[in-house]
Amino acid sequence: MWGKRDDMVVHEREPFNAEPPPGVLADAPITPVEAFYSRNHGPVPGTDRDSWRLAVAGLVDRPLSLSLSDLRRDFEPCTLAVTLQCAGNRRAGMAAVREIPGEDPWGDGATSTAEWTGVRLADVLAAARPTGRAAHVAFEAVDVSPLARPAQPYGASIPFAKASAPEVLLAWAMNGRPLPAAHGAPLRVVVPGYIGARSVKWVRRVVVRAEPSDNYFQAVAYRLLPPDADPDRAGPGDGLSLGPIALNSAILRPADGTSVPPGRTTVRGYALAGEHRRVARVDLSADGGASWRQAELDPAAGAYTWQLWHADVTLPPASDVELIARAWDDTGALQPESPRALWNPKGYANNSWPRATIHTSPRP
Amino acid sequence: MWGKRDDMVVHEREPFNAEPPPGVLADAPITPVEAFYSRNHGPVPGTDRDSWRLAVAGLVDRPLSLSLSDLRRDFEPCTLAVTLQCAGNRRAGMAAVREIPGEDPWGDGATSTAEWTGVRLADVLAAARPTGRAAHVAFEAVDVSPLARPAQPYGASIPFAKASAPEVLLAWAMNGRPLPAAHGAPLRVVVPGYIGARSVKWVRRVVVRAEPSDNYFQAVAYRLLPPDADPDRAGPGDGLSLGPIALNSAILRPADGTSVPPGRTTVRGYALAGEHRRVARVDLSADGGASWRQAELDPAAGAYTWQLWHADVTLPPASDVELIARAWDDTGALQPESPRALWNPKGYANNSWPRATIHTSPRP
Numbered sequence: 001m002w003g004k005r006d007d008m009v010v011h012e013r014e015p016f017n018a019e020p021p022p023g024v025l026a027d028a029p030i031t032p033v034e035a036f037y038s039r040n041h042g043p044v045p046g047t048d049r050d051s052w053r054l055a056v057a058g059l060v061d062r063p064l065s066l067s068l069s070d071l072r073r074d075f076e077p078c079t080l081a082v083t084l085q086c087a088g089n090r091r092a093g094m095a096a097v098r099e100i101p102g103e104d105p106w107g108d109g110a111t112s113t114a115e116w117t118g119v120r121l122a123d124v125l126a127a128a129r130p131t132g133r134a135a136h137v138a139f140e141a142v143d144v145s146p147l148a149r150p151a152q153p154y155g156a157s158i159p160f161a162k163a164s165a166p167e168v169l170l171a172w173a174m175n176g177r178p179l180p181a182a183h184g185a186p187l188r189v190v191v192p193g194y195i196g197a198r199s200v201k202w203v204r205r206v207v208v209r210a211e212p213s214d215n216y217f218q219a220v221a222y223r224l225l226p227p228d229a230d231p232d233r234a235g236p237g238d239g240l241s242l243g244p245i246a247l248n249s250a251i252l253r254p255a256d257g258t259s260v261p262p263g264r265t266t267v268r269g270y271a272l273a274g275e276h277r278r279v280a281r282v283d284l285s286a287d288g289g290a291s292w293r294q295a296e297l298d299p300a301a302g303a304y305t306w307q308l309w310h311a312d313v314t315l316p317p318a319s320d321v322e323l324i325a326r327a328w329d330d331t332g333a334l335q336p337e338s339p340r341a342l343w344n345p346k347g348y349a350n351n352s353w354p355r356a357t358i359h360t361s362p363r364p
Numbered sequence: 365m366w367g368k369r370d371d372m373v374v375h376e377r378e379p380f381n382a383e384p385p386p387g388v389l390a391d392a393p394i395t396p397v398e399a400f401y402s403r404n405h406g407p408v409p410g411t412d413r414d415s416w417r418l419a420v421a422g423l424v425d426r427p428l429s430l431s432l433s434d435l436r437r438d439f440e441p442c443t444l445a446v447t448l449q450c451a452g453n454r455r456a457g458m459a460a461v462r463e464i465p466g467e468d469p470w471g472d473g474a475t476s477t478a479e480w481t482g483v484r485l486a487d488v489l490a491a492a493r494p495t496g497r498a499a500h501v502a503f504e505a506v507d508v509s510p511l512a513r514p515a516q517p518y519g520a521s522i523p524f525a526k527a528s529a530p531e532v533l534l535a536w537a538m539n540g541r542p543l544p545a546a547h548g549a550p551l552r553v554v555v556p557g558y559i560g561a562r563s564v565k566w567v568r569r570v571v572v573r574a575e576p577s578d579n580y581f582q583a584v585a586y587r588l589l590p591p592d593a594d595p596d597r598a599g600p601g602d603g604l605s606l607g608p609i610a611l612n613s614a615i616l617r618p619a620d621g622t623s624v625p626p627g628r629t630t631v632r633g634y635a636l637a638g639e640h641r642r643v644a645r646v647d648l649s650a651d652g653g654a655s656w657r658q659a660e661l662d663p664a665a666g667a668y669t670w671q672l673w674h675a676d677v678t679l680p681p682a683s684d685v686e687l688i689a690r691a692w693d694d695t696g697a698l699q700p701e702s703p704r705a706l707w708n709p710k711g712y713a714n715n716s717w718p719r720a721t722i723h724t725s726p727r728p
Binding site for chain 2: 224226227240242243244245246247274275276277280281292294326328329330331332333334335336337338341342348349351
């Protein structure tokens with residue numbers, strides 16, 4: 001389905017929401033397209049590359065209408081490795097604290113990394129000559145979401161300062177090949193360091209504004225509500241609008257609930273520091289937190305990607321072993337310990353210490 | 365002593381290390397000089413304002429030697445409200461987990477906010493024309509620290525990109541008056557968002573480099589070592605070099621261990637998001653974490669300051685009440701819960717949830 005592996009964990013078929021099976025993300029720093037998570041809010045739209053035009057409008061002195069050929073011809077191409085992470089990544093761990101009705105129970109797999117090719121949004125904005133009132137940049141897509149109240153095309157916005165940073169792309173290719181339909185063909189936004197929801201797929205309008213987008217998915221959804229809020233009654237502006245993402249990590253392999261032989265095992269996972277930060281250290285415990293060792297961090301594929309990590313542990317036979325990881329960023333900040341304190345009604349931003357219980361078989 | 369309040373909590377007289385008494389920081393968003401914490405590594409040097417010269421050297425095409433008059437005449441003056449926070453702030457809470465020999469047990473008071481006036485370091489650097497190899501900017505001071513191995517003048521460095529940001533100042537005034545001796549007269553660096561140790565006082569040389577400073581206080585001290593490291597054997601480059609600071613908060617009033625009448629009490633504190641982040645929410649519990657309410661956040665005095673917060677609670681009579689606060693930043697990141705996980709051999713960067721136990725008197 002949509003060019004994905006047969007063994008994807010499909011949370012919903014329409015809208016198509018799926019993550020790779022546990023452990024697969026540990027295989028490579030750049031995720032193959034067939035394993036890259038898919039997060040959609042409506043049906044994948046059919047689009048025509050040749051007739052596609054991107055409008056740049058709003059608070060600009062020179063509105064633009066650009067074909068894909070115009071983008072390729074008029075702006076410098078740019079390829080960047082970027083990790084995207086859904087705000088609902090690791091929701092399952094939060095739902096284990098208290099149920100989160102109506103939201104998909106994503107595991108660790110709503111995070112993936114690709115090499116994106118396109119042009120810098122900053123260059124396109126500059127060509128449109130934003131006015132002095134420019135403070136936000138909204139993205140309007142073509143996919144209509146029945147989840148929004150009322151149903152509406154998907155949209156989002158980011159601050160103008162972020163939109164003007166060199167890392168934000170209008171991308172037409174993923175891992176060196178044209179963007180697949182399920183990932184936003186023919187053109188999508190890639191906003192490194194921000195929740196995936198701001199990397200709008202199938203983008204057809206970029207609107208420079210004085211205020212954030214009033215699209216449902218910016219104004220109402222993707223907000224961190226206080227635990228006692230009723231999400232069905234929450235209105236525009238309630239809670240904390242999610243944008244830049246926080247330090248996070250996962251244990252990928254061995255996967256939670258699996259069995260391994262006793263003895264030496266390599267534990268693998270990812271860590272992601274989010275906007276303006278770098279991962280500085282990852283610790284691993286193989287005894288439920290009583291003792292910790294430092295994991296080895298693989299080099300990052302870029303300034304906006306996760307880092308895969310691994311650590312060797314020696315596991316006793318015939319035991320249930322609790323693995324716990326915890327990542328630190330370069331400010332000395334540590335992930336929070338428990339999802340209990342992080343619980344929120346929509347189940348966003350679970351960045352608590354990842355835990356995996358592994359069973360070891362008896363000695364052979 | 366050094367123009368400070370008589371009731372400062374003095375950790376050491378020489379070098380002079382003192383913080384305001386518990387609660388005092390809650391009085392105003394801009395800390396009076398007489399309450400502002402002092403963190404020194406050697407004797408406060410005597411300096412002469414009239415003959416003082418600042419050298420700008422290293423990887424620059426045009427080395428400079430500037431008097432204070434030159435700085436005032438040649439560059440645009442700038443006043444910014446900035447919170448400084450010592451990396452050892454709240455060490456006492458970490459030392460309660462496991463002792464931290466040889467380091468002062470700072471409470472919540474190694475954090476203060478002032479309005480700093482000077483010029484932008486970026487402007488001064490630009491005038492010196494840094495070469496293409498510029499990657500770090502080192503600051504050399506005149507105060508000689510006997511704590512360094514070997515004894516040496518205090519120094520530090522920050523990345524060139526940060527040094528080129530408009531918020532980093534060379535400051536000669538604090539809260540509208542000439543810088544006092546204990547705060548770096550006649551000239552100091554102010555690096556918003558970074559640990560106080562990088563805001564070098566009595567600065568006389570700014571050196572553009574390809575590498576970080578090899579001064580003891582950059583290369584060896586102010587590093588977050590893993591818990592099992594021996595700080596006396598740690599060498600240059602061990603652990604994580606502290607620079608940008610992490611999300612933190614404190615309960616200032618009522619102070620830990622004090623008594624208040626039962627009934628309605630206003631709890632006050634500060635929250636500070638650190639580099640590139642804003643405080644988004646502060647929660648307060650008056651029942652040891654069983655229930656939480658949101659505190660009111662006062663407006664920030666600037667983009668690089670703490671925010672004071674307050675929340676009304678109703679306390680039962682004749683009880684020991686555990687107050688707990690927890691701050692969230694605008695990425696949805698939460699402070700870590702416990703100092704246990706944060707413990708490190710030098711006791712840096714305790715940003716766990718602040719806790720205060722308050723005794724309420726019986727009904728009158």
